[in-house]
Amino acid sequence: MHCPDQPGIIAVITEFINANGGNIVYLDQYVDKFNGIFYMRVEWDLENFIIPREKLSEYFQILYGQRYQLTYKLSFSNKRQRMAIFVSKMSHCLYDILARYIAGEWAVDIPVIVSNHPDLQIVAEQFNIPFEVFPINRDNKAEMEARELELLERYEIDFIVLARYMQILSDEMIKRYPHHIINIHHSFLPAFVGAKPYHAAYERGVKLIGATSHYVTADLDAGPIIEQDIVRITHKDTIDDLIKKGRDLEKIVLSRAVEKHIQRKVLAYNNKTVVFS
Amino acid sequence: MHCPDQPGIIAVITEFINANGGNIVYLDQYVDKFNGIFYMRVEWDLENFIIPREKLSEYFQILYGQRYQLTYKLSFSNKRQRMAIFVSKMSHCLYDILARYIAGEWAVDIPVIVSNHPDLQIVAEQFNIPFEVFPINRDNKAEMEARELELLERYEIDFIVLARYMQILSDEMIKRYPHHIINIHHSFLPAFVGAKPYHAAYERGVKLIGATSHYVTADLDAGPIIEQDIVRITHKDTIDDLIKKGRDLEKIVLSRAVEKHIQRKVLAYNNKTVVFS
Amino acid sequence: MHCPDQPGIIAVITEFINANGGNIVYLDQYVDKFNGIFYMRVEWDLENFIIPREKLSEYFQILYGQRYQLTYKLSFSNKRQRMAIFVSKMSHCLYDILARYIAGEWAVDIPVIVSNHPDLQIVAEQFNIPFEVFPINRDNKAEMEARELELLERYEIDFIVLARYMQILSDEMIKRYPHHIINIHHSFLPAFVGAKPYHAAYERGVKLIGATSHYVTADLDAGPIIEQDIVRITHKDTIDDLIKKGRDLEKIVLSRAVEKHIQRKVLAYNNKTVVFS
């Protein structure tokens, strides 16, 4: 939740939870003093909670929402989210995600993998997940995306992970999943926006390469950043070495971001993110 | 403050502050579920606070201390702490601390530098800080430390920083400043406890060297860790290279720990630390 | 190759290669001045090389071996090595290795996966690799290992990767593959040797956790280190968090070490490694 910063807001919310029989199991808050905004993430046990689950949002809105200009999101942690993975031809991020999924690391369902190329069908088959190919090109983009959206709805997808998906989404599509499409870009943004960042990094002679996971917005590679990391390189590294070293970075950075999103610990606001620990 | 974890404790404390006219400017809390302990650090503005400063501790104890088995420490942030630096012959940590001090980075006073060798007198003179030499050896240790303690009291020292001080403190001395003596050890503890850790690291063929800042306790190099960091090395690095690379690490790690201590953001408990952000 | 350091050794070797029509495509050398040992790794193109492939070792030994007390290893990079993976119940390292294998990142064959538990059979099946279970216990260890060795020979295994294999190998077995068994230990060795290092790290209150990949020797967790890395943790991380964060570290550190081994860029000597870049 977030709202204009105001005295006593923590006491009010925690008191509400305690007074109604909730036991707080997680609380983290943060005040952006520059903009005067209060952010909080609080998790509590509903077992002995007096207010019924289906009335909770209504009560909360009436009691606090308007009074404190509070924007909030209620989620029930026993409700598993449904995630679609978009891929093209590279498998490293896809394997990293599926290995975690199969091992039960994440409370998520992955009912479908979408691609603009048939190459990774074999990976989807290894994990018994439906694989749908939409061979998008300049001419058929609108139609293909319409069919993709249909598919996403059919599978009741909550959020999308672009695991090195090499195709720019239309604004139309992005608008349908605001702050619910996670991309991995293979540079430390805002350096090397756009295509071929490893080539650009090699050209510029940097001593570090990076990867950035962010929510997709209408501006290419400019959405709110969730996670970044880097690895050292030297003059000895060729472009192929950068690509190789970058792969490990990309998969770890993307998976960290996806995990935070699944745990509902990322709060996007003003093109930036608050990532709770 | 810390106490056994219990429902409603955050609400109680924040309500107490708000109800008495305090404006919370910082709050961070953490629940150690394993041991059932609740830790919190809260900072508030005293300007319009109803309870007078000198009564605050008494009130807090009566109202909450016993009831919640709450251990707390009240500090007024306008009270500058007084820090003594202990050194031997190496200057890198000392310079790093003094450069920050002179630049006004830290809200701290450094009224004296203590050493068992005369070598760094010149540095103390550069910064116009009294420099006191106690040439400790096996025979005069008890007497020398007694005189050191006298000096520390005379200068009203709140806490001590061992900036590569190569002399083991007696238990007696440690007991006088519990969790108020900060040391830098040049390894990633608990690896390479004791003397010559870089030599040991070289012998073992590790690919990383580290530095650890910790509170000094009676057990050598085994006190609560405040901060650690590492740097990569390769087979090409000689022992001298390790010492050189280690120096940068030592000074940064020690200064980070000292800063957290000055900000009263380190809470030691059960030989571990909670370091608030 | 390595030998006692002596003037002109580089000139001699590079001249030998050039004079016989070889084109050097890689050369890296390193002098351990402390111990007076010269290490070099040189790779050259055999296409126009005058000395026939099968005579090369003989020539080299006669011309240089004795004269310079030179210990060397000749490998032909078109000969793919054969690697066996040993696992127990955890899949993260295994998936990371197999994902690279399938994507063709490594010039290696993986003809068999060995385990002391049946749990990961399903992963082996996903990748169509034979999976052999040897349910080792105290009583049957000698017999089981004998059968494992038989199997390794049958599959013509060159080296073994212990991908979180939770069973200590006998000295007998280790001796059969000197510096050809790679293990991943989930701590920054030499800290936290032995069982449950994450629990020990949690107990000690460290601010970093690590992972170490090393060659297995008769001394538990004391073999030559190939690669290490760490990740930051805080007081908020539970043991489960450490285990989770550690998994990413383990798989990356192990895979980096395996890759260097496959590229024949690791030279073990005196319980340390030279890792060429």
Add this chain to the structure above:
Amino acid sequence: MHCPDQPGIIAVITEFINANGGNIVYLDQYVDKFNGIFYMRVEWDLENFIIPREKLSEYFQILYGQRYQLTYKLSFSNKRQRMAIFVSKMSHCLYDILARYIAGEWAVDIPVIVSNHPDLQIVAEQFNIPFEVFPINRDNKAEMEARELELLERYEIDFIVLARYMQILSDEMIKRYPHHIINIHHSFLPAFVGAKPYHAAYERGVKLIGATSHYVTADLDAGPIIEQDIVRITHKDTIDDLIKKGRDLEKIVLSRAVEKHIQRKVLAYNNKTVVFS
């Protein structure tokens, strides 16, 4: 030295040194296969070297220079270089450099500190180094720089370190010290070129901030990068926190670059650097 890559070049050079009685104490080479360029750095003992020191360059040029199109630089390591430091108002990089200088870490002389503000005179005095103020503004820039150049010549300065010097040098001045002016920029270039990079980093919501040390060229913040590093930040960090965390990064990154330059281990070519280890 660097030249077009060609077979046998290492053997030729090392043979030359050995045959004339030189003992090689350091050799590192690197082949840029993409551009077909061979780079090498070799250091040898002149004690028993037959060719006299003053003839060395001539001999080398006649024997190898033209024949191999070899560009080389001969330096005698007993000749201490002379370095000027340029500063403005911030002291952290200056103190870090002077602390190393005083401790004898670097084989360098620092005969003068130059500034466009009088603020850091006090630091220069602490270390007994002449401090010269040139209050540059738009109107007097040409004249001031002319006087600076005069001063640099008078002090026989070999290279210049801009230790957070907040004034852009004219092309004229840069041309006088090609690849001999080292700057520290407080971002991971090429991200956040120009003024106020921490503000820009805050605005963009990055999760890492960086620092870059590079040779100054006519293109602002676009010269060959010598060293870079980063530190993690979170949403909790204010601009002031970034500035504070950045300071530690800036001083370490700058000092690492300066050290490599002093050791003559940086070779700039094609707007990139080869940094020998």
